[in-house]
Amino acid sequence: MAHDGSMCRSSETPLERIMSGLRDFPHWVAEQPASQLGEVIIKSRQIIDRTEAVAADATRRFEKASGYKADGFIGMVPWLRVNGKLSGGAAAERMEVAHKLNDLPRTEEALARGEIGYQHAVTMARTAQNLGAAQVRKAEAMLLKAAETMDPGQFVGVAKNFEHEVDAQAALAAANRAHERRYLRIGQPVDGLVRIDGLLDAEGGAIVRTALERYAKPTKADTRTTDQRLADALIQRCQAGIGSGHPDGAGPRPQLIIKASLDTLGGIDGAPAGELEWGGTVPSEAVRRFACDAAITRITGLGELEQEITHAGRSIPPATRRALVARDRHCVFPGCDRPAAWCDGHHLVHWADGGPTRMENLGLVCGTHHRKVHEEGWKLRREKDGRWVATPRQQKIAPGCRSTRVVRPARA
Secondary structure, X not given: OHHHHHHHHHOOOHHHHHHXXXXXXXXXXXXXXXXXXHHHHHHHHHHHHHXXXXXXXXXXXXXXXXXXXXXXXXXXXXXXXXXXXXXXXXXXXXXXXXXXXXXXXXXXXXXXXXXXXXXXXXXXXXXXXXXXXXXXXXXXXXXXXXXXXXXXXXXXXXXXXXXXXXOHHHHHHHHHXXXXXXXXXXXXXXXXXXXXXXXXXXXXXXXXHHHHHOOOOOOOOOOOOHHHHHXXXXXXXXXXXXXXXXXXOOOOOOOOOEEOOHHHHOOOOOOOOEXXXXXXXXXXXXXXXXXXXXXXXXXXXXXXXXXXOOOOXXXXXXXXXXXXXXXXXXXXXXXXXXXXXXXXXXXXXXXXXOOOOOHHHEEEEEHHHHHHHHOOOOEEEEOOOOOEEEEOXXXXXXXXXXXXXXXXXXXX
């Protein structure tokens, strides 16, 4: 009987042996001591990730042979949705990764060997989608080495920074597209509850996280879940802000920590992206926008690190801010009347480019129009008669002509 069983097993395909092992797997796991299940979890994840590499190769070959047509489907995505039991988004992601891994053989091999996880491979595929596979192949060894030592969330930051170094304009365009997808919905009360749903770009998410963090920490004998603490923190933060702000915005500014190099601040090609404290990156132009009215802590070398020598002098001083509000009253972008409390102080010539933090080089702009000036390339200037003129990217104004986007100065 033993001989016959051996013959039977030898005739099984590798896939049949895997399926047979999976049938016995739950019973075996149930018999293991709970304290020793860590290795089971790790190995299970490795099996799943390594199988994704095999599935990617099989998916490409199956699609090329039009195997899905035999089952009556018009494409691989609907075939995967039904037969792979995947959502439409997950099926589309599998197809995208399968195609890109064909152009990144070292990444596919690393996934097949279990050196990286599937989410690492997804990030590599999306980087290749954004920059082209040829650019990624040049740095593939470096990126894979980083992926081996980082969790997928951390690796996304490395990949985004690489994208910024290779093509800062493309990274900026991607950040602008992400910003356009932002939304927030606050529903009507139903059964005593109000649903809040939304999407924020990385910058907005970091601001919200920073604002809520100290309110969301667990107290002694706290029985609330993490989600409940965040919900309570949102309410407390909003309550704290009602009626307590300075009407002219001259009080302490909200703190958002961004780590950036001097090259990034200077907008130099090839510079890395800015890194948000809570994860995620922002393009160099977003860093420059924040830096228009912000405290800058500068660390230039080990000597300064040891002595904690810092410099913070780019925030607009309260007295200057009040004078700015008295002069501008509201956002100076033509046609905008958002109040001063909603506005940043914008340097017409950025201080990183030598512009002074003085009235003649400053103007109040709301968040939306501050983005237009930095990320979207608009030019903002103040005429001698006090009028503000905004010019779209690459639009030139003939000498002696006036832009139609002009606003009269506020009356004293």
